[in-house]
Amino acid sequence: MLSYIFKRFLIAIPLVFGVLTLTFFIIRLAPGDPAAFFIQPGISPNVAEQIRAQYGLNDPVPVQYVKWLAKVLQGDFGRSFSRAQQPVFDVIASALPITMTIALLTLVANFAFGILIGVISAIRQNTFLDRFLTVTALFFYSMPEFWFALMMIILFALKLPLFPASGLNEIGAEGFGPVEFILDRFWHLVLPVTVLSINGAAGIARYVRGSMLEVIRQDYIRTARAKGLPENIVIFRHALRNALLPVITLMGSSLPFIFSGALFIEVIFAFPGMGRVTVEAIFARDYPLIIANTFISGSLIVLGNLFADVLYAVADPRIKL
């Protein structure tokens, strides 16, 4: 397996590199100018020129590419244009913990509720409960996240003021004790995590239901029942384990989400996470930050797929890597 993982890593390097090169050219060829903000009446026309010169944007694109490549090969992804010229990885490092908190909580809730609902739907197939869960899941699955988030805010922050509408902490939270501080943080995370996980769990439930239905019709399940095993052992030990194979793929593909953030939710709930960094970088045409973000999410998608493949082998001994 180790040599397989090693080989996959080797293939990943040119792949990620290709993605970065493509991104480099696409963002530079797209309309918009990182110095556009400085082109307005009352600001000397020299300023935009000076800013462009500082960012090295006056060179022809191929020259910019060679210069960029030389730096990236030394691990230098440059400084952000739009965020006070901080090194891009500093920007990312400050946004990452916030995004990871939301994403990990969301993923745990996603999979826990998704699997539970999926299993219940499958074993109670075609009952009222199954139909109710299916319709509800589809209802939430097809709802746009940003709209759902706004509705939740209107309901639970405005009409019934139970949760805060935005921010990570209460005003003056710096003076709280550690337990109070963390509780306050969790209180602020309830709405966004609920929005994200209801949406996600609904999707996962559909997958689990489908694969569970397939599995419980298999001969070995009938055998397990025939030898007199209790139903919950049949379902959870024999059926669920096999039904979870497709879910593992989903887990792998969720890995980038942990680091890339939920774009709309972070903007709506005013979380300074990776999603907002990405959106704002795109609007500000902050090339180095866009590239660094692409690097992170590109690498993670590759890693996530590899992780899923390895998990397959762990979950199903028939698969040999």
Next chain:
Amino acid sequence: MIKRGTKSAVATCCVACFLLIAVLSSCGRHNGGTGQAGSGGKAMDSTLVIAMLGDADYLNPVLGSTVTSGNIIGLVYPSLLQSEFDTTSGLLNYMALEKKLRDVTPGQAKKTPKGALAKRWTMSEDHKSITYILRSDAFWNDGQPVVSGDFKFSYKLYGNPVIASARQQYLAELVGADKGQVDFDKAIETPDDTTLVFRFYKPVPEHLALFHTSLTPLPAHQWKNVKPDEFRHSPINLTPLGAGPYHLKNWKQQQEIVLASSRKSNLPKPGTIPQIIFRVVPDYTVRLAQLQTGAVDVVENIKPEDFTALMRANKQIDVKTVGLRVYDYVGWSNIDQKEYRRSGRVRPHPLFGSARVRLALTQAIDREAIIDGYLKEYGVICNTDVSPSLKWAYNDRITPHAFDPAKATALLKAEGWLPGPDGILQKQGKKFSFVLYTNSGNARRNYASVIIQQNLRSVGIECKLEVEESNVFFENLQQRKLDAWMAGWSIGLEIDPLDVWGSDLKRSRFNFTGYQNPRLDQLCDLAKQKMDPTGARPYWLEYQEILHRDQPITFLYWMKETQGFSKRIEGEELNISGTFYNIDDWRLRPSANVAP
């Protein structure tokens, strides 16, 4: 055995997950800042919370260019002069401790000059130099005195091309600027710590000299060892040293900026509210919700359509307006942009080249309907780009072109535009059909564009609507790729319109229409030469008449910017120079209605 193993593994995973999350959650906690003891409720009682759309880019006056930066810099740094806006005349007044540029109408003067670093100034007879005498009792927060050398040092930074300050235009009249490089040794002299002399290469009107020489200083002793190429990313940017009524207590980037009143400040005094927090809330709906729940006290730019619901939902909210500084317009290419781009030749635009056609377009657009339907009492018909708030220059004899489709049709007919078989006007086989572009994410412009489309259709003009991402829209505008568009301008308090209307299309970067009128250029030049702005009034009156006649664009409406305020704020004075004009004098009334 296996089962137990799996269970304990799952349990371990869950605990590990929880711990990891707890650790991650508290990561951002100790980013500096001395905490304030007490609960959120107590903190709110002495804290004003202002919601803002985006974070400050820099808290450094040389670099800061966002609105938020400007607001905070104004509270943290000292300033050479204080300025106030006289709403009766519309003129900006500058004040030093012992001198004023002009006397403001009684009852209007609300700003104290105590915050000024300058005691007085003297303008030379030839208007080519200005000498300030500074006070000797002003100190930076670290106890060092504020001296004239700080200004000279800062002006060198403002003028340094490597630093690329957005305010280098302010140095354009200093000695040497005419030759491309300000000669700082001659342009700014500091014979002693309290004397500061600026020298210009040409005579400069006094109000302009005051405006351009009162850029915010940086403490030279804090910055002197920072190299220009490191200036933009120096860590000192995160710990600004000021002397104003507030100082920076904590800056959590992209989250909040916490300012605390500077107890020792005498410029003009410590801020009345102990703590001001600027919170980043990017989403408009959430900002509104937070104002409604009392989580924030001030939200800027509230859409008129939300006023009623907002004020009904929370009686503790008030909507306040500032003067007329922003207008929307429909831009018509006066020249054939394609031809101009290709050969540099100026030819009238096939559709909008004639002033009579543009006048017809203005008459065909029901501007009142847009105002009634969207802006209501917060909109005023716009005739030209001289704001009615600038009373000293505003031409009130101009009557707006009324909505009159019949007149518009007649004018178009006189220009040879006659209805074709499909009802669309035609002239020599060419249809009167065009695309009206606007930028995305602006509900007001979307609303207006639909009305404009209907209005024009009823006189036989086909107007298709297209929305572009703001960056793309602006780039297309600059590259003269659009024939018709809807956009807006926010005007400066000094009238200086040559960038927008100047006939030299290469130099006038914002003359997107390509409008050319030598008399207009002449009027702007004549007005600039007047040493007293009110002396230029006749030129500005004629300027407005010309724009009103030629209709290079269709001016739509002026908008009163509307800000939502919690009623627990007292003592606020809003005017055209800004929402936070006198924020250091605001008070907070402790109120049971304020949510903890």
